[in-house]
Amino acid sequence: AVRPHRAFSMRLLATVIAFVVSSDRARAHEAAPPMPVALAPGAVPSVTIPETGEERLALKGGLEGIFRRMDSNGDGVLTEPEVVPLISEDCPWRRQLLWILEGMRLTPPECRRIFGIMDADGSGAIDLPEFLTGADSLSGHIRARAKAAIRSFIEGEPAMGLRKQEVGSTCSVAFGEPCALANLPTDVPSLVFPGGETRCLMSRNSPYAFRVYPGDVDKLYLDFEGGGACFNEYTTLNQSLCKASISQHPTDGIFDKTDARNPFRSFTIVTVVYCSGDLHFGDVARAYGGVVQRGYKNAMATLEWARANLNPRLSRLVIGGCSAGSLGAQVWASYALGMFDYSQATVLADSYLDLFPARTQQQLLVGMGICATPLLKKPLREKCWSKQLTMHEVFEDAIASHPHVAFAQVNSKFDITQAFFHQAVAWTSGVNPEITNASTYMYAMNTRLRSFAKYKNYVSYLINGQQHCYTPTAALYDATVNGSKGERRCSSGPRGDACRKAQASLEAHPSLVEWLRALVSTGGAATLRSECLGRPLPRSLWYTDGRMSFCDEGQQADYIHLWGHFSMSRMSAVAADHCAACLVVATLAVVLSFFAGAVARRVALMEGPAATAMADSGATPERLRLLA
Numbered sequence: 001a002v003r004p005h006r007a008f009s010m011r012l013l014a015t016v017i018a019f020v021v022s023s024d025r026a027r028a029h030e031a032a033p034p035m036p037v038a039l040a041p042g043a044v045p046s047v048t049i050p051e052t053g054e055e056r057l058a059l060k061g062g063l064e065g066i067f068r069r070m071d072s073n074g075d076g077v078l079t080e081p082e083v084v085p086l087i088s089e090d091c092p093w094r095r096q097l098l099w100i101l102e103g104m105r106l107t108p109p110e111c112r113r114i115f116g117i118m119d120a121d122g123s124g125a126i127d128l129p130e131f132l133t134g135a136d137s138l139s140g141h142i143r144a145r146a147k148a149a150i151r152s153f154i155e156g157e158p159a160m161g162l163r164k165q166e167v168g169s170t171c172s173v174a175f176g177e178p179c180a181l182a183n184l185p186t187d188v189p190s191l192v193f194p195g196g197e198t199r200c201l202m203s204r205n206s207p208y209a210f211r212v213y214p215g216d217v218d219k220l221y222l223d224f225e226g227g228g229a230c231f232n233e234y235t236t237l238n239q240s241l242c243k244a245s246i247s248q249h250p251t252d253g254i255f256d257k258t259d260a261r262n263p264f265r266s267f268t269i270v271t272v273v274y275c276s277g278d279l280h281f282g283d284v285a286r287a288y289g290g291v292v293q294r295g296y297k298n299a300m301a302t303l304e305w306a307r308a309n310l311n312p313r314l315s316r317l318v319i320g321g322c323s324a325g326s327l328g329a330q331v332w333a334s335y336a337l338g339m340f341d342y343s344q345a346t347v348l349a350d351s352y353l354d355l356f357p358a359r360t361q362q363q364l365l366v367g368m369g370i371c372a373t374p375l376l377k378k379p380l381r382e383k384c385w386s387k388q389l390t391m392h393e394v395f396e397d398a399i400a401s402h403p404h405v406a407f408a409q410v411n412s413k414f415d416i417t418q419a420f421f422h423q424a425v426a427w428t429s430g431v432n433p434e435i436t437n438a439s440t441y442m443y444a445m446n447t448r449l450r451s452f453a454k455y456k457n458y459v460s461y462l463i464n465g466q467q468h469c470y471t472p473t474a475a476l477y478d479a480t481v482n483g484s485k486g487e488r489r490c491s492s493g494p495r496g497d498a499c500r501k502a503q504a505s506l507e508a509h510p511s512l513v514e515w516l517r518a519l520v521s522t523g524g525a526a527t528l529r530s531e532c533l534g535r536p537l538p539r540s541l542w543y544t545d546g547r548m549s550f551c552d553e554g555q556q557a558d559y560i561h562l563w564g565h566f567s568m569s570r571m572s573a574v575a576a577d578h579c580a581a582c583l584v585v586a587t588l589a590v591v592l593s594f595f596a597g598a599v600a601r602r603v604a605l606m607e608g609p610a611a612t613a614m615a616d617s618g619a620t621p622e623r624l625r626l627l628a
Contacts, residue, residue, distance in 0.1 A: 077125045181309040186214045189249045194301035199294050200275035201244040210302040213269035219316040221267040226323025230277030231364050233288040234428055242277030253476040261477055263517040272302045280328030284369035296373050307339055317342040322469040326352035327391055334398035335375050345405045346520055350471045353448045354391035357426040357434055362387045399455045408519055409460045410470055413548040414438040417468035443542050446552040456561040461515055462532040464548055479512040481533035528560045
């Protein structure tokens with residue numbers, strides 16, 4: 001029997017790891033690494049992989065991320081109530097944990113020895129300093145497997161359920177095939193290879209292809225795929241923190257067209273497949289390892305195919321993405337909106353804000369080559385070249401420039417993957433991380449969201465939890481502002497009253513999928529607002545609540561309002577300004593018409609001495625009529 005709040009014991013650690021390794025060994029890897037060499041009692045293998053100081057910092061970041069993910073209540077100690085649920089089928093990141101443990105291929109005796117090493121004070125509990133110190137003392141094959149497992153944890157690929165290449169059908173424009181949407185099978189997704197300058201990260205990788213899920217020809221969901229980031233030699237060649245090849249097609253979330261709850265089931269989904277490691281906007285040949293990042297060329301080829309194959313005028317356009325794809329969607333939003341004719345458009349950024357350490361992303365943008373692309377307007381391009389531009393400035397400019405488009409973001413209140421990547425960027429850039437726990441993450445997240453919330457065409461949906469990515473996963477259909485739709489039975493008495501009150505409060509908020517349906521069905525006009533469950537707090541009090549139970553008071557109340565909520569047909573920001581001027585002129589004309597009518601009536605009443613006086617002054621009725 002599990003005793004709540006009892007310290008996490010050595011036996012339980014060994015049992016959990018032995019259980020998950022033995023029960024899921026076959027599924028965790030397609031090709032298992034070599035079996036470890038048995039260790040003699042008391043023997044410690046020598047270190048076989050040299051590490052630079054930079055690499056040790058990255059390993060430290062990975063271990064901290066794993067520890068904090070397991071330490072769900074944030075008390076700094078691993079306990080049985082936190083660890084036992086990890087072997088449950090209901091654990092949202094069980095697959096990822098299995099990947100980490102299987103990647104290390106530890107035997108139960110090795111687990112016991114490792115626990116003994118980490119539990120330096122013999123207390124039966126492991127805190128973070130013990131966890132890091134003990135992990136750093138690992139060596140040989142165990143350390144090598146730990147490094148590989150940490151890379152998988154950072155990349156997040158196992159959590160998405162993606163594997164090696166596996167597609168429904170293929171078509172190659174480069175080989176002269178038409179690859180028209182009408183010729184693609186409708187029951188399976190297809191990979192389309194556009195050729196040209198498109199490519200994946202490494203020269204030895206397969207050619208680039210985007211993915212098409214056919215649907216209605218007047219509804220387009222332009223999806224930017226996620227998968228980490230490689231922004232320097234270390235993150236690319238040493239740690240491989242990004243996808244470098246085409247993965248199996250996802251089948252959950254928005255891609256599950258068999259689910260009647262899917263707001264996008266009738267859309268044609270065109271996915272900008274991610275294998276360039278540059279957040280979809282890079283255009284640069286690196287000086288190391290034959291690395292060439294052409295995310296900009298890949299995305300442009302995808303958008304041009306979509307524009308040529310769907311209706312010239314779209315009834316619905318959605319530009320979205322998750323994780324790294326969320327940043328891609330934010331940066332591409334303004335340019336992509338200008339490429340299509342549409343009656344209604346939405347930009348949906350899922351699970352990534354540009355929460356980078358100070359002074360890091362400015363250099364990152366220059367290094368990836370975005371400054372030389374047409375994605376940036378002239379003022380933004382100048383800031384980019386001077387290393388002053390940030391991605392949220394690009395996104396904010398898109399929101400401000402397209403008041404007729406609904407912009408929305410979905411985030412967990414403590415997205416562990418975003419927090420970890422922040423730390424990884426900090427450690428590989430030689431700066432201190434600013435996000436170290438749930439409180440610092442929520443402060444940074446709310447600060448960023450507040451800068452967008454001032455726009456009337458922007459809304460956000462915040463979820464109590466740590467899930468990373470919703471739109472491409474089954475979590476899309478279970479998520480609410482409180483994390484899950486699961487039924488909860490309330491007991492009798494005062495505690496039950498509090499439970500029922502909390503449930504009644506939750507019922508006032510739509511589920512995530514209901515919220516998204518309203519967003520795309522009407523553009524959200526006058527029906528949608530930002531959603532967050534918790535007491536509203538001013539910024540000065542954000543740090544006082546570390547339980548994710550509050551909301552920013554500045555992001556609540558207002559409903560979304562789209563300027564001129566009617567068919568826009570590729571109306572640019574300049575055209576919108578012109579129409580605004582037309583409205584001013586029309587209003588002035590109405591005022592003048594009333595004035596003219598008043599003058600005419602006055603002239604009609606003038607006769608006798610009054611008319612003579614007017615004539616003497618030069619203001620004759622004829623001249624007044626002409627003026628009117």
